[in-house]
Amino acid sequence: MSDHINPDEDVKTVAVIGAGLIGCSWAALFAASDRTVHLYDSRADAAQAMSAFWTSVKPTLIELGLARSETVPDVRVFTSLAETVATADFVQECIPERLEAKLELYRAIEPNLKPGAIVATSSSGLKLSDLQAGWRDPGRIIIAHPFNPPHLIPLVELYADERAAPGVLKRAAALYESCGKVTITLKREVLAHVANRLQAALWREAIHLVAEGVASLKDIDTAISAGPGLRWAVMGPHLLLNLGGGEGGLRAYCEQFHDSYHLWWDDLGKPLLTPDTVDKLVEGLREEIGAREYTALRQERDAKLVAILRALRDVEPAHRIETADA
Numbered sequence: 001m002s003d004h005i006n007p008d009e010d011v012k013t014v015a016v017i018g019a020g021l022i023g024c025s026w027a028a029l030f031a032a033s034d035r036t037v038h039l040y041d042s043r044a045d046a047a048q049a050m051s052a053f054w055t056s057v058k059p060t061l062i063e064l065g066l067a068r069s070e071t072v073p074d075v076r077v078f079t080s081l082a083e084t085v086a087t088a089d090f091v092q093e094c095i096p097e098r099l100e101a102k103l104e105l106y107r108a109i110e111p112n113l114k115p116g117a118i119v120a121t122s123s124s125g126l127k128l129s130d131l132q133a134g135w136r137d138p139g140r141i142i143i144a145h146p147f148n149p150p151h152l153i154p155l156v157e158l159y160a161d162e163r164a165a166p167g168v169l170k171r172a173a174a175l176y177e178s179c180g181k182v183t184i185t186l187k188r189e190v191l192a193h194v195a196n197r198l199q200a201a202l203w204r205e206a207i208h209l210v211a212e213g214v215a216s217l218k219d220i221d222t223a224i225s226a227g228p229g230l231r232w233a234v235m236g237p238h239l240l241l242n243l244g245g246g247e248g249g250l251r252a253y254c255e256q257f258h259d260s261y262h263l264w265w266d267d268l269g270k271p272l273l274t275p276d277t278v279d280k281l282v283e284g285l286r287e288e289i290g291a292r293e294y295t296a297l298r299q300e301r302d303a304k305l306v307a308i309l310r311a312l313r314d315v316e317p318a319h320r321i322e323t324a325d326a
């Protein structure tokens with residue numbers, strides 16, 4: 001088992017390995033919380049990528065109260081992996097989703113880790129038991145899966161097995177929560193964790209509807225973003241359907257709709273991402289995107305996400321008072 005961890009000891013230095021989409025976002029968030037970030041990427045232009053990323057997200061981080069206008073990010077870019085991790089209290093691994101590449105990286109960093117330091121992988125869906133292969137101390141690696149973009153979407157999915165030292169998950173959760181994240185903890189290992197399984201289930205049916213020509217891709221996207229997607233930003237499906245059952249709650253909802261759901265579930269599609277299907281998706285997407293460029297779409301997504309996050313933050317205190325009085 002790995003060294004005993006003091007869950008209450010704050011993480012001061014975080015090493016981020018991989019400065020792509022996810023790594024830069026994590027690095028910005030950790031740096032915004034006044035921590036020192038050690039960044040490493042096999043690309044030579046990691047420093048420029050990080051600097052451009054910080055400039056683009058700083059106003060948003062300030063707006064969300066996650067950075068101050070005077071924040072100067074302490075991000076140090078390294079060219080040696082060993083030095084990147086040597087003094088880090090915590091390592092956030094963000095290299096591409098390829099098991100062999102991740103295992104090779106872990107073999108290189110484990111001998112250089114500081115005592116008590118843990119490695120959290122951002123992996124979207126690899127299994128912890130596979131990622132533990134080759135470790136001298138498999139208890140040093142945990143899953144900490146964010147949702148893109150990590151500096152905006154609150155969710156982080158955590159999982160460690162019984163080989164992790166006591167306090168590891170508590171310390172990891174404290175780090176993420178201090179950066180404004182919301183954590184959930186898996187009780188057992190499962191491929192793709194929780195949120196990506198849910199997303200995969202929904203996307204599969206959306207693809208099926210496009211492939212079968214039930215509606216345009218644009219309308220299918222709208223069916224989520226203007227419909228249940230908006231509710232899901234507020235409450236999860238069970239809590240919402242509990243309200244859908246009226247005073248009788250989820251039990252009444254199930255009594256009323258169980259036959260319907262059984263029929264619907266039997267009728268759901270099982271499409272594959274064949275070249276033909278991908279062509280259909282890309283074609284439909286072209287119509288939905290219109291003249292908007294990638295950067296414009298990203299800005300639109302981020303502006304709307306920030307608006308929702310701010311609105312929810314404004315509602316939270318009132319809700320808390322109401323429930324406390326009840």
Ligand SMILES: NC(=O)c1ccc[n+]([C@@H]2O[C@H](COP(=O)([O-])OP(=O)(O)OC[C@H]3O[C@@H](n4cnc5c(N)ncnc54)[C@H](O)[C@@H]3O)[C@@H](O)[C@H]2O)c1
Pocket residue numbers: 017018019020021022023040041042043093094095096097098101105122123124125145146147148
């Ligand atoms: N993209 C997403 O939506 C998303 C969401 C959540 C989690 N993730 C997970 O985050 C991880 C990173 O994904 P991404 O989308 O940021 O990928 P990315 O391709 O954008 O970035 C990966 C970075 O790692 C660097 N790299 C590759 N091999 C390396 C090595 N051996 N050492 C150091 N740097 C190396 C690359 O140069 C690149 O900059 C993956 O495990 C992925 O599953 C991705």
